[in-house]
Amino acid sequence: MKNIGFLSFGHWSDAPGSATRTAQDVLLQSIDLAVAAEELGADGAYFRVHHFAQQLASPFPLLAAVAARTKRIEIGTGVIDMRYENPFYMVEDAGAADLISGGRLQLGISRGSPEQVIEGWRHFGYGPAAGESDADLGRRHGELFFELLAGKGFAKPNPRPMFPNPPGLLRLEPHAPGLRERIWWGSGNDATAIWAARKGMNLQSSTLKADESGEPFHVQQAKQIRAYRAAWAEAGHARTPRVSVSRSIFALMTDRDRQYFGRGDSSDQIGVIDNMRAVFGRSYAAEPEALIEQLRADEGIAEADTLLLTVPNQLGVAYNTHVIEAILRHVAPALGWR
Template identity: 70%
Template sequence: MRYENPMYMAEDAGAADLIAGGRLQLGVSRGSPEQVIDGYRYFGYQPGEGETDADMARTHTSVFLQAIDGARFAQPNPRPMFPNPPGLLGIEPQSPGLRERVWWGAGTRATAEWTAQQGLNLMSSTLLTEDTGVPFHELQAEQIRRFRDEWKVQGHEREPRVSVSRSIFAIVDDRDRAYFGRRDDNQDQVGVIDGSTARFGRSYADEPDKLIEQLREDEAIAAADTLLLTVPNQLGVEYNAHVISSILEHVAPALGWR
């Protein structure tokens, strides 16, 4: 959202949702660490005085949400080519229900609470930009609890959705064994991103019966209602289809995933 024109994005999102028949699930966030320094400046954006780039992203998000909510703010031309409806004008097209299908990618527990305050669904990936020394799945489960607690405090009427992302590989043939049979990332990793300590969640790669037992112990997966699978896109469409179908066939039924 540091790079986005929120008004233009509202037009695009409304149009895409209408074309998709109200099926758009829109994920937004501040954005990941950049390859360049302050890249958003090249797009004509910079934080206001005393603001960070994260503050700017949240400001853009606020404007975007108001626009898709139907806010009217623009003075109509008194001599238009075509007649205007009475009053101020807003962004078109509008797609009813889109607001409830916007997700915020939160990297900390505090940001998850902010997400609940905005009435957005929570999207949490395989990285948290903080570390308390506990395993990643426990820290992420706490993030989800804080989000849901804050949601109740805010008194939102609908039930929120929560997604977590995982790298999961069921080893069922020699290809899987060659790619993932000997991985060194089957445990959490801790590093530094943007000057802060961050915790990266482990990958899951094992034979299906062992994989099922490992995944049963993942507290964040149990706490979420949606699981997003990350796939190694550099290995091609055919292999990624195999990765997903292997999980659906050999792992999902035992865990009650559907």
């Protein structure tokens, strides 16, 4: 059994054929797609975060709006770039969104990916300390955010406050009990996956990772997940962690599906990202019977408990609802995911 959700990058443009021509289109359609996915029985609605781009950026207004329109589906990110974040303010935003959702928030955070501008996080007022890299900055902000979510008091109260204080040191409010166990670290290599396990965060493994062995992407990803779980067990955490992977998967059910995605098999791609040789996982697009056999051989998916389907959000809510439904109805049951 697997949790199956969607992951939207939230693109918009006025290109011909785009159903999301403005930021407002993306935001409103993201809410509608989450509602539709919940009605289909999907388990999660996740959104990517990019700054300085025509894509979804600040996630918490959207997450709160989705929370208010839905009742069951998990609501999350994949991922928030912590180089840009104030961990203290983010704890308040996340706590509010989680309480609105009734405890359904699943936040993916990470160091982030290359952005649209040079050192964009500096425009937000943040930068690495002496001797740090920007990756260190992201991990430092992530660790602080994760610790603050524990809800322990740390701030000395004013002796003459506007309103009465509870006894002792004060914590950030609103506090969302249980949210700390629903934080995921987006990892691009084996070392950061092991680091996340030791810290007690869940793992989000995306559609690319550092090419650390030359093996196919899904094989390297499966090894990363196994290393993460071994590190988790060694750390002695009490609960069972969760692991997600992301894939572009399209069941070719209609002529429109074939027009968009029926261009033959894809394969892993090799590229360079931040001076790192990276392997990018393939996309899947085939008739359901063939698709089932292809996915059965994907070791990364087999190791994960959660699968996020990346959706072409610019094709609109109705088409993306069809994409999700095709996987849930015609592919997932045959693989034992449903």
